[in-house]
Amino acid sequence: MLSGNLLWVLSGTMLLGIAAGITGTFSFLQKQSLVGDAAAHAALPGIALAFLLTGQKELPILMLGAGITSALSVYCIQWIVSFSKLKADAAIGLVLTVFFGIGVVFLTVVNRSPIGNQSGLNNFIFGKAATMTKADLMWLFISAAIIILVSLFFYKEWKLLIFDPVYAKGIGLPIEALKATLTVLIVMTIVTGIQAVGVILMSALLIIPAASAKLWTKKLSTMLLLSAAIGGIAGITGTFISAIRTGLSTGPIIVLVAASIFFISYFISPAGQINKYRRKMQFRKQGDIG
């Protein structure tokens, strides 16, 4: 059952999960999780537009288009927040839906054009890892490897940026440039993942592993390792399940595997509910005796 191709796809989604787990942790700690959601939805118009303009469905071209509109959406959110009295949540929601709406407009144009019917662009909405070719996977490997390496390279700087931005500025770190690099990396993660997971659920891969890891530890390095591991496990397990049962999109299953891990962590982790309850009971007992 483990055909050669499946093995490739599995390692691809695992690597993707690891990369998303790492960048997701940084965006989680910056409280930017939902910006990632908007950026993921905003990949759709880029994909459709890239196809309309070039008439090709070569992955690098579509990825480039997706990257441009994703980055543009993040920029739009920042612009709206700083130039109007609108709050961040409204700006994120507005940008997310408008970009997605534009994406649907372009996608409909693509689907109605004679070449568009077989373009398979619809797969980008929910993801179909099984349809990935060797060439597609090569791009995924390269880009995931870059994401992981760059994250490790900037680890110290980002750590400082997140936990003590004032000090970071004081010792002369280029704050804005570091933030921009992080945004670029997050957009890159999204673009890498959309073919396997789809634009709608890609943000889950950024948010859920990080949120689960946070329940287990308070240390950034441990959190990164855990989050990467959870992302990797979710990627590999989800793809495997969807490969056994044909007809299931990969995205939802990967997300559900990740969600199960979160759910378990929510109860049994040190910061989880069971532990909390036990501690509460202990306090009550001590109170009774004293």
Added chain:
Amino acid sequence: MIEFWVVLTGLLVGVTCGIAGVFLILRKMSMIADAISHTVLFGIVMAYIITQSLNGFWMLIGAAVAGILTAYLVQLLHSSGIQEDAAIGVVFTSLFAAGVLLITLFASNVHLDVEHVLMGEIAFVPWDRWTVLGLAMPKAVWMLLLVLVINIVFLLLFFKEMKLATFDPVYAATIGIPVVFLHYGFMTSISFTTVAAFDSVGAILVVAMLIGPAATAYLISKTIQQMFVYSMLFGAGASVIGYYLAKLWDTSIAGMMATTVGLLFIITLISLKIIERRRKALVHKLEMS
């Protein structure tokens, strides 16, 4: 006649969402509405699996339950120490994924495909009719009218309380206003709005209609009453303009409506900036002279 029904449906979506969106923006809950619009899918599928029918009534109930569940779960995770944006992200992606999975597993043969739920097909609205009191109107129009009435009644009954609970929740709680009840009541009305609109504009684009017009109105309003009026006007305007643009370019109507929402917002924001700059320049000139 067919065009009339489509435009009317669009108008109703615009007005209903415009009304519901005002308090969403003011209470800073836009992203919870986005979450609900995703999880409503889960509620609808569950309603279908349990009743084995696509009855609109059960769908409304399923959606309302899913909406309240979403609001409740986000609250639960948030209060146990998970930051709010992550709590929203975890809850809606999981429930949405579950909804998509359930559709592909149990409901793939029926008229409940995921793309329809996401993008809607307002052009098909006129063919699915219900006759109530001898009046044959499209199902979507009936549902939207019902939800519009519910939203208006909710506002008329609780306008003062909502206003206070929004701007000064602590004071509202002290003088005995049921803040929690209002929160969940409002979430229910958002779920109703979402499910009524989802048939025509799709679950995701309904959020554009919920947030966009109200956000645009927020830019130019001085009072909450003004904001309601502008929000309804922007919502209705976006849907009508969007419809004709979509017709012109033969593309997705719902997508074009969301695009128009964005356009209206950008135009309003930029003209506001220009007016502000001019006013400043004028003041500057007057001070100089």
